[in-house]
Amino acid sequence: MQYKTLSNGVKMPMLGLGTFKVSEGEAYDTVLEALKLGYRHIDTAQIYGNEASVGRAIKDSGIPRDELFVTTKLSPINLGYEQAKSELKISLDKLGLDYVDLYLIHWPSPSNALNQLTWRGMEEVYEQKLARAIGVSNFKIHHMDALLQTAKIVPMANQIEMHPGLYQLPTQVYLNEKNIAMISYGPFMKGEVFVEDGPYYPVLKGIADKHQSTIAQVIISWGIQRGILMIPKSVTPKRLKENLEAQDLFLSVEEIAAINQLNRGRRVYTDPDNNSFVKQS
Numbered sequence: 001m002q003y004k005t006l007s008n009g010v011k012m013p014m015l016g017l018g019t020f021k022v023s024e025g026e027a028y029d030t031v032l033e034a035l036k037l038g039y040r041h042i043d044t045a046q047i048y049g050n051e052a053s054v055g056r057a058i059k060d061s062g063i064p065r066d067e068l069f070v071t072t073k074l075s076p077i078n079l080g081y082e083q084a085k086s087e088l089k090i091s092l093d094k095l096g097l098d099y100v101d102l103y104l105i106h107w108p109s110p111s112n113a114l115n116q117l118t119w120r121g122m123e124e125v126y127e128q129k130l131a132r133a134i135g136v137s138n139f140k141i142h143h144m145d146a147l148l149q150t151a152k153i154v155p156m157a158n159q160i161e162m163h164p165g166l167y168q169l170p171t172q173v174y175l176n177e178k179n180i181a182m183i184s185y186g187p188f189m190k191g192e193v194f195v196e197d198g199p200y201y202p203v204l205k206g207i208a209d210k211h212q213s214t215i216a217q218v219i220i221s222w223g224i225q226r227g228i229l230m231i232p233k234s235v236t237p238k239r240l241k242e243n244l245e246a247q248d249l250f251l252s253v254e255e256i257a258a259i260n261q262l263n264r265g266r267r268v269y270t271d272p273d274n275n276s277f278v279k280q281s
């Protein structure tokens with residue numbers, strides 16, 4: 001397993017399991033299977049509604065807590081100074097954990113003041129050691145700039161949409177400069193990368209065939225080799241294994257450049273500047 005060292009020295013596995021749209025019913029078996037296969041990093045969130053099952057699977061896996069990396073996120077409807085603290089306690093209770101490894105603000109509010117206020121609460125839970133690292137998600141550069149004006153602690157990570165259609169190079173350069181880790185979500189573009197007559201398939205399939213690997217593995221490896229943490233989601237045991245094995249695939253500089261060339265600024269998820277489900281002020 002490859003690790004990224006966050007700015008505060010915490011080590012985070014480069015590859016994890018995403019659990020968005022994994023129901024409370026499916027999450028137990030999926031997480032348990034993933035942990036048996038060797039995953040050590042699980043990404044969940046308040047709004048996924050599966051923290052309790054994720055927590056049960058972690059407990060039943062018998063894996064020592066300090067070998068695991070668990071991320072959860074503050075719901076976009078729960079932004080606020082007090083909420084950042086009280087909602088984490090609810091998440092910890094559901095997860096059955098004393099601390100999480102990474103706690104993220106799930107979506108920015110259009111109100112920078114509210115994001116700044118929420119961040120103060122995040123800093124407190126970090127200081128109380130309820131989270132080993134804290135960060136944000138879906139923050140664009142302008143959201144980050146505003147947050148950093150008042151932050152005492154620079155976020156350790158930002159989880160954003162990143163895939164062959166949206167390579168996020170400018171954001172990556174910005175985050176690298178500030179020593180903030182970038183985590184990719186939505187790596188398979190809601191299935192678009194697998195569409196044979198789509199714009200991504202020929203290049204990705206060509207590289208995959210050359211390495212006797214799969215498109216999913218090529219994308220995961222492309223992200224990891226760019227220094228980006230990857231958290232593909234699957235509830236299918238065969239795919240869980242396939243995705244984990246992407247760590248053994250090494251692409252050439254030319255192959256990485258060819259995938260970078262596929263970027264077309266395509267979002268398959270909500271633009272963080274046009275988000276109606278987040279607390280507005």
Ligand SMILES: NC(=O)c1ccc[n+]([C@@H]2O[C@H](COP(=O)([O-])OP(=O)(O)OC[C@H]3O[C@@H](n4cnc5c(N)ncnc54)[C@H](OP(=O)(O)O)[C@@H]3O)[C@@H](O)[C@H]2O)c1
Pocket residue numbers: 017018019020021043044106137138159160184185186187188189190191216217231232233234235236239240242243269
């Ligand atoms: N911070 C945020 O706002 C945010 C937003 C979205 C996602 N996320 C996080 O990022 C994680 C990943 O993103 P995502 O869930 O949107 O999507 P994703 O990982 O890009 O794709 C998941 C889909 O791809 C399929 N799949 C997985 N492995 C495959 C493989 N090897 N071959 C073919 N198909 C495969 C899955 O099917 P099966 O499950 O049926 O196998 C599922 O339909 C989420 O689960 C979540 O933890 C965060």
